[in-house]
Amino acid sequence: LCVMGQILVTGGAGFIGSNFVHFLVENTDHTVTVLDKLTYAGNIESLAGLPSNRVALVQGDIADAAVVEGLVKTHDVVVHYAAESHNDNSLHDPRPFLDTNIIGTYTLIEAARKHDKRFHHISTDEVYGDLELDDLERFTENTPYNPSSPYSSTKAGSDLLVRAWVRSFGLQATISNCSNNYGPYQHVEKFIPRQITNVIDGVRPKLYGKGENVRDWIHANDHSSAVLAIIEKGRIGETYLIGADGEKNNKEVVELILEHMGQSRDAYDHVVDRPGHDLRYAIDSSKLRTELGWSPEYSNFDAGIKNTIEWYRDNEGWWRPQKAQTEAKYTKQGQ
């Protein structure tokens, strides 16, 4: 069991990292320092209202060894969320993905091993590549790595660095690979918030290709509770897959959003497909559930989508500044 105190959360101003910071403040006594570069994807408003005696923000780059070393030294646990996270961006400009996901992770694990700190690495199910639409197979901790995109290959590379640091240097690390998250504070470049905010703006949702690709949706709060369980009870050196049995194809998701927003279920357009578009992701999270006793709380996707729509309606001030430039980028790509 890991006794925590001061926790360093990288990428804590992003979508899932900020959810984890809120989760820690609400459910534990720990104090948190967020290390975040505040790229286009980071937003200090996502941490607004948190008590200043519990949460501090340092703006900095995880690939900056001096900044990282000073912070890792003075904290008990590092939870590493920071990443370039969007597949479409990685197809147009891969370099920042190498700098942050590979060199940034390397910089953090070097500091963690030097100061012998507990390290948890946040990763994705995309490292396993994709599954066929029509079989029953799901990813497990033993599925071979086979990433498809510049994004997922850099995440796979970062996972392998962490595994090597465990084996070669005895780094006290765990890894989790989670499926697609949704919920409040997700950047409008991502599928669900893009379509919700398009509908708010009177624009038709846009489905890549036929819309048959399947994603295994989990609410970000459930991702946070799983990560806390792994930090508290997970075995060093182990990988845990996080998922909530939420498989849906993209067409079903768009239809649900349209229905909840009072539109006709077919009021969407098909646009050019993503190159190399992964067909299906699906997680078998038995290890996490049986070994650590975790289970998801937000498994009603319909209710979760409804609440997420409400959140984007109520928090236009949070997403509006990002919307026009995000859509301008997509327009250039024909998407």
Ligand code: NAD
């Ligand atoms: P996000 O893009 O919303 O947030 C990323 C955060 O990292 C931002 O605040 C950004 O400013 C920060 N950041 C980027 N580069 C940095 C750098 N060099 N130094 C310091 N900070 C930097 O991403 P997200 O969707 O919240 O994903 C967080 C993590 O979870 C990533 O590691 C991602 O691979 C993983 N993950 C995401 C999903 C998902 O569905 N979004 C699913 C599984 C795993």
Ligand code: DAU
């Ligand atoms: O599986 C976990 C991964 O989920 C994370 O590692 C990534 O960080 C996260 O971005 C997400 O990757 P995806 O590529 O699955 O997510 P995205 O929101 O970009 O797209 C979800 C699906 O929707 C995918 O099949 C592409 C499709 N799509 C996306 C957009 C933005 C559309 O059909 N239309 C769109 O406008």
